[in-house]
Structure formats: C-alpha cells, structure tokens
Amino acid sequence: MKTLKNIKYIGLLAIAIGFTACSDESDFEEFLDQPPTDAAVLPSLTAGSADFSNFVSLGASFTSGFTDGALFIAAQENSFPNTLSKQFANANGGVFTQPLMNDNIGGLLFGTTVVANPRLFFNGAGPSVLPATPTTDITVSLAADGSIFKNVGVPGAKSTHIDFNGYASLNPYFGRMANPASVSMLEYTIAQNPTFFTLSEIGGNDVLGYATKGGDGTDPITPTATFDFVFNDMVNQLTAVCPNGVVTNVPYITDLPHFTTVPHNPLDPTNPAFGPQIPLLNSIFGALNPIFEAVDPARAIIFSETAASAVVIRDESLADISSIIIAQLNASPTFPAFIAQFGLPAAAAPLVANLLGTTYGQTRQATASDLLVLPSSSIIGTVNTANVAILMGQGLPQALAGQFSVEGVSLPLEDKWVLIPTEQDEIKTATDAYNATIASVASAKGLALVDLNDILGQASTVGVDFDSYNLTTDLVTGGLVSLDGIHLTARGYGLMANKFLEAIDATYGSNFVASGNVAIAEDFGVTYSPTLQ
Structure with missing residues (x-):
C-alpha cells in the first residue's frame, strides 16, 4: 500500500528539480532543511489516545x-x-x-463437491462466473496448527x-x-x-x-x-x-x-422474441382488463408496440381477485369464442377461466417504484419449464402451455424477483x-x-x-x-x-x-x- 509516510513535504518533484541547481552536497542538505515556502508540511503521525498494537x-x-x-x-x-x-x-x-483462501478462484468445495461458486469477472458485456473449479475445501481447518486470525x-x-x-x-x-x-x-x-x-x-x-x-x-x-x-x-x-x-x-x-x-420496463418491442407476440398478448389481457378496470385500473396490463413495456409481477399486497376473474369469464358468452383462437374447444372454457384467474388474481405491471433484483435479468423472458409441466398436466397443449409460461410476460414474476x-x-x-x-x-x-x-x-x-x-x-x-x-x-x-x-x-x-x-x-x-x- 502506498502512503505518504516517507514523504516529508508535498512538492517532492520541486525538490528533485531544485537538486540540479545545487552546487554541491552541502547546498542540497541546506535546501532540504529549508523547503520551498509553498510546500505543505505534513505533521508526524500520532496515534492519539488509541492503541493499535493488537x-x-x-x-x-x-x-x-x-x-x-x-x-x-x-x-x-x-x-x-x-x-x-x-x-x-x-x-x-x-x-x-x-x-486466506487457497487461491484467487474463489468458491468452496466440500470434498469434491462445489458448494460455493467461483468469483465473477467482467466478460466485456457483463458479469460472468469464472470458468474454474474452486480448490478451497471447507473440511480443511486453518486452525489445526493453532493459527489465530485478526x-x-x-x-x-x-x-x-x-x-x-x-x-x-x-x-x-x-x-x-x-x-x-x-x-x-x-x-x-x-x-x-x-x-x-x-x-x-x-x-x-x-x-x-x-x-x-x-x-x-x-x-x-x-x-x-x-x-x-x-x-x-x-x-x-x-x-x-x-x-x-x-x-x-x-x-x-x-x-x-x-x-x-434491472429496469422495471425491460421488454423491448424490437426484440424478435417479444415484439411479434405483442398483439396476441394484448388480446389475452384484453379479456382481463375490463375486470381489472372495474376492480382497480392500476392492474390493467398493456404491452406497447413502440416503447419499452414493464414486466408483469405478482403483488401479494393486492387483494386476490382470482374468484372474481373466474366467475366473470365463465359468465361471459364470448369467452368460448375467445379461447377458440388457441385451438381449444368450448368445453375447455372453465379450465382456461380457472387458469387465468389463479394466474392473474394478484398481478399488475411493474412501475418505477418496484425494484427488480439483479438475478431477475437472467429470468425475464425465459420459459418456466416447471409451469409448462403443470399446465400440460391440466390439459393444455405443450405449445400453449409454453405461451402462458414466459417469465414476466405471460407468467407474473414471483415475489422473490421483486421488492415492491x-x-x-x-x-x-x-x-x-x-x-x-x-x-x-x-x-x-x-x-x-x-x-x-x-x-x-x-x-x-x-x-x-x-x-x-x-x-x-x-x-x-x-x-x-x-x-x-x-x-x-x-x-x-x-x-x-x-x-x-x-x-x-x-x-x-x-x-x-x-x-x-x-x-x-x-x-x-x-x-x-x-x-x-
């Protein structure tokens, strides 16, 4: 660590230059004893009343x-x-x-099992995990030889x-x-x-x-x-x-x-994986928005085709209106025709109504007041395969189950990804x-x-x-x-x-x-x- 402890005067460069003008060693010594008047003199270090010995x-x-x-x-x-x-x-x-750890890789081993990942490094675009295997084994004690650490x-x-x-x-x-x-x-x-x-x-x-x-x-x-x-x-x-x-x-x-x-509105309409889906998404939420508007207009979900859109999140502080959504959709005479666009028969209407109700009963789009945790950046826009399996188990075709399982888009982000x-x-x-x-x-x-x-x-x-x-x-x-x-x-x-x-x-x-x-x-x-x- 560099400190200024060995430099008596700030302006050392001026002193060095001055040395070339001194005629002999005695002149230089006299110069050091009489520093330039504009040099800032640093006081000697004192510990005051503190004792730093241990x-x-x-x-x-x-x-x-x-x-x-x-x-x-x-x-x-x-x-x-x-x-x-x-x-x-x-x-x-x-x-x-x-x-001290064993190396500069970071991470921990339990025998041969990695229990903590190596450190991150900047790969030119963002943080990435170092492609190396940790060597510090948690079963090895540093205190075995009596070592004590400050x-x-x-x-x-x-x-x-x-x-x-x-x-x-x-x-x-x-x-x-x-x-x-x-x-x-x-x-x-x-x-x-x-x-x-x-x-x-x-x-x-x-x-x-x-x-x-x-x-x-x-x-x-x-x-x-x-x-x-x-x-x-x-x-x-x-x-x-x-x-x-x-x-x-x-x-x-x-x-x-x-x-x-991570911004609250990362959904870019120019993204080829998202933009083409916007009309369909707005059609789906178009069936729900009248219900949202009646209960709480802030819950309406609309994706823009020209500007970045906010992700859809689950907000547990909202009243759960799942039962209202289910009842309203089942009572709608146009709902069977609505689900027909997904290749589903009219008999599937109760199933889809229940799916939409349980999924969007406590949801809204994020606002600038919400904070998305950093790991959510790798989740948003991905397909939640576990949710796909659940929906397929309820009778939805795989392709449709996938459409309803896109994190932050058709599948609200879970509580763990957002601080409301x-x-x-x-x-x-x-x-x-x-x-x-x-x-x-x-x-x-x-x-x-x-x-x-x-x-x-x-x-x-x-x-x-x-x-x-x-x-x-x-x-x-x-x-x-x-x-x-x-x-x-x-x-x-x-x-x-x-x-x-x-x-x-x-x-x-x-x-x-x-x-x-x-x-x-x-x-x-x-x-x-x-x-x-």
Missing part, C-alpha cells in the same frame, strides 16, 4: 473483503481491515493475519450469529478458522485481547437476506428488539476488554446496484431502527462511528470522491460496487478504510489523514482479471 476486526462480508460474489486471496488482501492494519503499522500496530469477517453473518456458539458448524467461512468449533465469533475476538477493534456492517445481513429474496418471507428481517439486545450485548462484551474501537451503521441496501440495475414498495418500507424501517441503536450505543461507549448509510446514499446520487475518482453505485462502471451488485470493489474498500481513519482521527485524536497515512485510490483496482487464479 487490532482485531469483527464483522461480516465487507470485513472479510468479499467481492465479485466470492472470497479469494487478492480480495482479502484488499479488505478494509487489512488496509487499515497497514496504516496502523505506522502507529505501533502489530501483525494482522487473515484466514480478521474475523464472516460472509453471511447476521447480528444473531456473532455470539452464537456452534456457528462454525453452520458457516464454513468461520468453520475454517474457529478453534474449538464451539466458539462464537465474539468469543474468538475477545479471546485475542484486542487493544483496538472494528465492528462493521452488523445488521446488514439482517435485512439483506430478506431483500435479495425479494421479500418473499423465506429469510425474514431480524426483529428490532432482537437486534437491540444482541448489539448492546456484543458491544458491552467487547468494550469490557477493549474500550477503543469503531462501529458502522447499516446502509440502505436498496441503493445498491443489486436492486437498481411495502417490502422496501419494511427494510427501511428496520434499517432506521438498527441505526438508531448503533448510534446510541456508539455515543454511550465513546466509540468512533462510520456512517456507511450516508456514504452509500451519496454514492447513489452524486458519487463519492476518492482522490481523483468519483465513485458511484452504477454496476460495472461506477467503481464502488463489485460485479455482484452488493459488495465493494477493492477501490471501494480502500475508500471505506479512509472513512474509518477519518472517524478514528475525530474520536481518538490521531492524525492519519492529516499526516498522509491513508489509502491511495490508484493502489486499488475495480476489477480482477480472469487470468488471476
């Missing part, structure tokens, strides 16, 4: 250096705690150790996992370092008797799991009361042995490109509550606080400056967020390290920033080559 970092994926959908050596070396440790080393900081960053850890005994058996990233296996992450950290700690992104995974699953309820948000208890408890235990440290709050994760990259406004509100409410607790605890304990929420919010609007770079949350091009749309790039983690240093300076009276002991943007890239393995 720094331990506790947290989740950001702490570990997780990036591009995986953990791998190069990413770990660029983790924000490792970057901090290099600056702390200039203020009597000790050795900082990390539970970076206790565990991808996937929620607040409730931090002091959970036996978590090593559930999370292989912690399992590789835990000794004994029954130790909790918090116990593992405290046992090292740290003199300074960071406690980062606690609470992030408590809402992230819910969000990445589209709020479908399979990974619920941690209740505020639970978070309050566990966060207070872990900080109380930490500060009982180490009173000095830094905590972070939780960003609004819906500002991340995982939730902002009410689900976004749940995430924001929980995040605000977590952050109120974090701020209160940090203040009461005299800990430094890094406002990740403000940083990410700024990055999602005007961008955040890091030396000569302006980092934004745009996927691939923004420079802050990695290819998985959630975790940071190496440069993003470098920026994060500097934000920690700013907070440490403000709280403990150190002067890392003023003395030039900071991360330099140029030292960190934003992508890793696919040849790096």
